[in-house]
Amino acid sequence: MTRDSAPRPRHVKMKDLERATGVSRETIRYYIREGLLPEPERPERNVAWYDASFVERILLIKRLQSERFLPLSVIKGIVGEVRELTDVETRALHALDGQIAPAAERAGAGPHPPETLARLAKRVGLTVKEIRELAEAGAVEIVARDGKPSLEGTSVALVESWARFRRAGFTDELGFTTGEAALYVETLTGLAREELRRFGARIPAKVDADTARRLAREGIDRGNELIGLLRESILLRLLAAGNQPADGADTGDAG
Numbered sequence: 001m002t003r004d005s006a007p008r009p010r011h012v013k014m015k016d017l018e019r020a021t022g023v024s025r026e027t028i029r030y031y032i033r034e035g036l037l038p039e040p041e042r043p044e045r046n047v048a049w050y051d052a053s054f055v056e057r058i059l060l061i062k063r064l065q066s067e068r069f070l071p072l073s074v075i076k077g078i079v080g081e082v083r084e085l086t087d088v089e090t091r092a093l094h095a096l097d098g099q100i101a102p103a104a105e106r107a108g109a110g111p112h113p114p115e116t117l118a119r120l121a122k123r124v125g126l127t128v129k130e131i132r133e134l135a136e137a138g139a140v141e142i143v144a145r146d147g148k149p150s151l152e153g154t155s156v157a158l159v160e161s162w163a164r165f166r167r168a169g170f171t172d173e174l175g176f177t178t179g180e181a182a183l184y185v186e187t188l189t190g191l192a193r194e195e196l197r198r199f200g201a202r203i204p205a206k207v208d209a210d211t212a213r214r215l216a217r218e219g220i221d222r223g224n225e226l227i228g229l230l231r232e233s234i235l236l237r238l239l240a241a242g243n244q245p246a247d248g249a250d251t252g253d254a255g
Helices: 014-021 025-033 053-066 072-079 087-096 117-124 128-136 154-167 179-202 209-242
Strands: 041-044 047-051 143-145 148-151
Touching: 014 025, 014 047, 014 053, 025 053, 047 053, 053 072, 117 128, 117 148, 117 154, 128 154, 148 154, 179 209
Parallel strands: none
Antiparallel strands: 041 047, 143 148
């Protein structure tokens, strides 16, 4: 029987989690406190039982940190609220990680090559400080390349987009700081977390891996399109509502 097909215990102890993941109990408890892992079952005051899916979730956190360079604040949005997912669904989502290319690559534009922080700032007309603020807001990821702070892939595209936002006239002087990016990150993280929860609960356990990857790619593209149209529609609706006279308001006609 292979390792993947071997039955696993329904509950494990902390020492088993440490042995299976290579993560210390202090770190595991920190993940629980920060909401990256759910609370264990506690049948008695000093006894804690951990669902077997904890192993997969901890390994996923390690991968997202070491291979995808994601901070824990972002990882929490991916794995933090998966209490309702089964072990099979969690492992299926784990298998999808890294299998979905960014939109630019799917469109044939190819990945953005890595650029050092200083070179990218100079090229797009931003300061290094501002790009670091975008990273602190969770909008982009700064990684080490040959010992130098750099950005790559979608992070480069996001900095370019932010530079266009600036050139359009949305300046600090008008009150448009990197806090605008933080607003988008906060709002969209909640949406993405719910989308991931629903996808994991509905798709991976019901279809094969290739179909799951196709649906994930289509879901991202169609979702981006739908979100853009809905945002524009809602903004226009709110603007129109703001131009309507309130009930009982003077319309300018003489009585």
